[in-house]
Amino acid sequence: MTGMVDRLDAVLNAGEAPGLHGIVVVQRGERVLERYGAGQDFRLGDPLGHVTFDAGTPHDVRSITKSVVALLYGIALESGLVPDPGERLLDQFPAYRDLADAALTVEHALTMTLGLEWDESVPYTSAANSEIAMEEAPDRYRYVLERPIVEEPGTRWSYCGGATALLGGIIARGAGRPLDEYARQVLFEPLGIGAFEWTKGADGVPLAAAGLRLTPRDLAAIGVMVLRGGDGVVPEGWLREALRPRVPIDGDRHYGYHWYVETGATPAVSASGNGGQRLLVIPSRDLVVAVTAGDYDVFDRPGTAAVLDAVLRD
Template identity: 50%
Template sequence: MSEARPSLFAATFSLLMCLYGSSVWGQSMEEKLSAAIHANEIAGLHATVVMLDGGRISEAYFAGEDERWGMPIGIVDHGPETLHDVRSVTKSVVGLLYGIALADGLVPPLDTPLLDLFPEYSDLRDGTAREAITVQDALTMQMGTQWDESLPYSNPRNSEIAMEMASDRYRFVLDRPMVSEPGKIWTYNGGAVALIGKLIADGTKMEIDQFAEARLFHTLGITNYEWVRGGDGVPSAASGLRLTARDLAAIGVMVSQDGKYDGRQIVPAAWLEASFRPEANIIDGFNYGLLWYVASGPSGDPILIAQGNGGQRLTIQPKARFVVATFAGNYNQPGAWEMPLQVLLDYAVPEAGRHQSE
């Protein structure tokens, strides 16, 4: 249900810096994408929305087979109001929620040991490095515990699926065997985000979907959304959010504007700065912050990425105020990350250049 192949995301983003010097194309982005789909050059694309300087400059929608949190729902004629799984983009939204709650003093500081916050699992205090795992280690996916989401999400041995099947998801996450020192090695871990979601719910006295609606979605004008719940009735912090492409793009615009939207500060700018500070190196030029991927663009300008299974992607280049949200239906397919990157570089970037040239 999540996206567990981050090493594949690395690519050159130099074209993103050409926004103000791209050639003018006669066709619109939607026309070019339609032609590419009919020529079988692009498969599985459902939607893409391009924002520049806070305004929507282009969008395109296509029909295709879709799912709702792993369950097929048939062919959907996607449009501006269609809800779509964002899958692991959910994690990055949860990161924003933690920052909002932290500023309100409702959740623990990042250096707090996790087991201090789950006293019901006192038996897990076993004298190992487990006792040293902090909130920050969960936010940066460096808990040091055994976790494997490289298996298909149809496989019960996949750690996220095993967590969903467990009688107590939080105990399952916290009692995984220690395999490294906390804070040292990055391991993709949806369970870490489940813990963060629990801390938000406990601190705010609201489930994460309710807190998101009150403090993030409402202020962004997002009224059409769904947050899918697991078998235990808890909204999935790792992958359960469903949004429209326009609303995902609105979140990107807010991030690109240092947490402000319509003149209101929604997410503290200091939290965003911390979120996009590289905390774990995945490969050269591609890092992880606080539940966000951070790529290095030309001249060191950061490119912020939230990524989800099947080709869901939110890309933000703050310096250029350039945001692209893309939805796709290539769930559980190896290389599903490639198509939204192709849409970004070959279609969205030229469209932004065309817009600037008009």
């Protein structure tokens, strides 16, 4: 363990991860490493100024939110509040029966294989980014459901925040309450997570694709729950389904139900978000790593990679 700590401190002292805001490492149920930094931060696009982080400071986890939504879907499914993954997607949105009856299923949304015309390759500060365009549209669900289908659904993974928005809408409708309130009751409070934030859109709806704010400790608590097979909070059977490699991305990297699945020499599951946010679970090492960082929209800065390499290197 001393080696892990020394390696990480060497990375930080050398200035190789200037954007690091926080890291918590839990191994064999014990918090074995914890570090916090400082720097400019944002709540999605809104500047928060220079923030000095500590164990109680909430942080955008950006698209890790998507993976949390998948956990919520499993809880809601166990309670009979949402449809099975094989059900038709448009049937869950009766207000849009005027749209073409596309053969899309909930599972296509869970695996991001909807085949829609959708592009999140441009910065999230531009309406040319489909997720931003969705949030600026009068009706986010209609915006997603009326996108043209440009390839056969179920054949190829293509990153799509719209898929998560649809899942969040289905959960909220089935639960009869906003997504954040449902999450508080069935996931966060059972895990001992009392303080969290969930940024909302202009319509007051929690942003399912990227709005969640958690501390690194609470992010790690979610990872520990996943490591323990749901811990009685998320159904174990759902986790097995969610963390199964379903769609290839590249090499040993696959997608499950809104979680990344590594099938190489050291199998792992992970969630990630813009700016260097990471939640990594490695069962063979009984290890959970939660990282928050401020490298938003900078995809070639190696800070989080250097941090993870220091922690994971044997």
